[in-house]
Amino acid sequence: MTLTDSLLGFAAIAALITVIPGTDTALVLRYTLSQGRRHAYTAALGMITGAFVWGAAAATGVSALLAVSEAAYDVLRIAGAAYMVWLGIGLWRASLARRDGELPPGALPHHSLEPLRKAWAKGLVSNLLNPKYGMFCVAVIPQFLVPGVPPVAMGLMLSVVANAEALIWFLAIVAAAQFFGRWLNGATFRKWIDRVTGTVLGAFGVVAVLELRRA
Known part of the structure; x- marks a missing residue:
């Protein structure tokens, strides 16, 4: 397999x-509607940073240890599930504390905006504690390593391909959310998008725990 064949084949998978709905998509959509474009892009950057870490780890065999160590994988799954549940609870608490009458239509009060570094950290942790993405890297990236190309370099190149696609996807989500923002950006809708996103994140965490118990 040539380098070009490897990159094109990996890009297709x-x-x-990338387009399968998950926690990353939910967080970017939530940040777009409740915090704005800058926060959504910053959270997406954090996710992409985490994806680079997974890609490099898979290529060097570090992540492969998780694939053969059931205990290590279970710890990662529990940590990821707990983080998603924690995010979900936080979003529900924020939606319940917010009073519609205190918010002018289409605007959040300045004090409610998160620091950009916090949005980046949430995106990073969301990706790093996502065992399904990690196992995707473990299972797929080694299949596209090319003889003669250093594994770390190849893993990073494959990560660039995946992250470029993810960036395009996130840009499309942000653009679509902003296009419909005039209808979706009211205080009541933002409250409900927090609740829906929180429910989705919490559900992902609960399902992960239930799958672990059945294993």
């Missing part, structure tokens, strides 16, 4: 994984 990564594109399918």
Whole structure:
């Protein structure tokens, strides 16, 4: 397999994984509607940073240890599930504390905006504690390593391909959310998007725990 064949084949698989709705998509959509475009892009950057870490780890065999160590993988799954549940609870608490009458239509009060570094950190942790993405890297990236190309360099190149596709996807989500923002950006809708996103994140965490108990 040539380098070009490897990159194109991986791009096709990564594109399918990217468009499947998950926690990353939910967080970017939530940040777009409740915090604004800058926060959504910053959170997406954090996710992409985490994806680079997973890609490099898979290529060097670090992540492969998780694949053969059931205990290590279970710890990662529990940590990821707990983080998603924590995010979900936080979003529900924020939606219940927010009073519609205190918010002018289409605007959040300045004090409610998160620091950009916090949005980046949430995106990073969301990706790093996502065992499904990690196992995707473990299972797929080694299949596209090219003889003669250093594994770390190849893993990073494959990560660039996947992250470029993810960036395009996130840009499309942000653009679509902003296009419909005039209808979706009211205080009541932002409250409900927090609740829906919180429920989705919490559900992902609960399902992960239930799958672990059945294993």
